[in-house]
Amino acid sequence: MYGKGRIIPALIIFIGLMTAPMWYGSGDASKLPNPEKPKGYTECVEDTQYMRTSHMKVLNDWRDDILREGGARVATTANGTEYVRSLQNGCMKCHNNREKFCGECHKYASVNPYCWDCHLQPKEAM
Ligand code: HEC
Ligand code: HEC
Ligand code: HEC
Numbered sequence: 862m863y864g865k866g867r868i869i870p871a872l873i874i875f876i877g878l879m880t881a882p883m884w885y886g887s888g889d890a891s892k893l894p895n896p897e898k899p900k901g902y903t904e905c906v907e908d909t910q911y912m913r914t915s916h917m918k919v920l921n922d923w924r925d926d927i928l929r930e931g932g933a934r935v936a937t938t939a940n941g942t943e944y945v946r947s948l949q950n951g952c953m954k955c956h957n958n959r960e961k962f963c964g965e966c967h968k969y970a971s972v973n974p975y976c977w978d979c980h981l982q983p984k985e986a987m
Pocket of ligand 3: 896913916917920952953956962963964966967970972973975976
């Protein structure tokens with residue numbers, strides 16, 4: 862005998878999980894979580910949409926260019942804000958709360974970059 866008492870709650874949980882991306886982004890399944898905007902800055906190192914999809918490529922390019930090609934360690938955004946091409950001194954200077962920024966998306970996407978094994982993270986802002 863299958864008790865309704867067990868199947869119905871299991872179904873509800875299952876449906877809840879399957880539709881989570883929809884209600885999480887209030888109706889839009891393609892929407893990602895809401896990472897905290899950096900304070901005091903208006904633009905990223907590249908176009909925001911590009912950063913959303915390709916920030917890992919930006920990081921890899923910086924690393925390869927700096928460490929293998931002796932590339933520059935500083936650069937400027939489109940509007941002329943100078944930044945350091947570095948994970949901890951660049952990205953994390955503007956995005957200074959790893960948990961509420963990087964973590965917000967990474968938890969959702971189930972990725973856990975190993976970069977922090979070596980690179981320091983800023984003290985999490987409360
Ligand atoms: C095993 C240790 C280790 C791990 C893991 C690691 N790195 Fe690095 N990374 C280094 C070292 C050492 C340097 C050289 C530091 C320097 O000369 O500035 C470096 C330099 C860099 C640089 C250029 C300079 C800077 O200060 O940021 C970038 C960008 C970078 N790493 C990104 C990453 C990313 C992204 C990840 C994760 C996907 C990662 N690293 C994982 C050790 C590591
Ligand atoms: C000079 C400050 C600054 C630096 C350096 C910087 N960012 Fe940004 N970043 C911003 C700002 C401001 C925004 C929001 C832009 C907007 O609202 O259009 C942003 C947006 C983003 C987004 C999209 C977030 C969203 O809401 O969807 C990602 C992902 C991102 N940055 C990752 C990075 C990474 C990774 C690095 C280092 C490779 C980096 N940023 C370096 C200021 C910076
Ligand atoms: C707008 C959402 C979002 C934000 C904000 C974000 N990430 Fe990501 N990140 C992702 C997604 C999604 C992936 C997985 C992409 C894939 O697998 O193709 C990812 C993957 C990565 C990877 C590659 C990891 C791997 O194992 O392949 C690195 C490195 C990374 N992110 C660094 C960062 C850092 C550092 C920050 C904060 C400065 C950050 N990301 C902020 C969404 C985000």
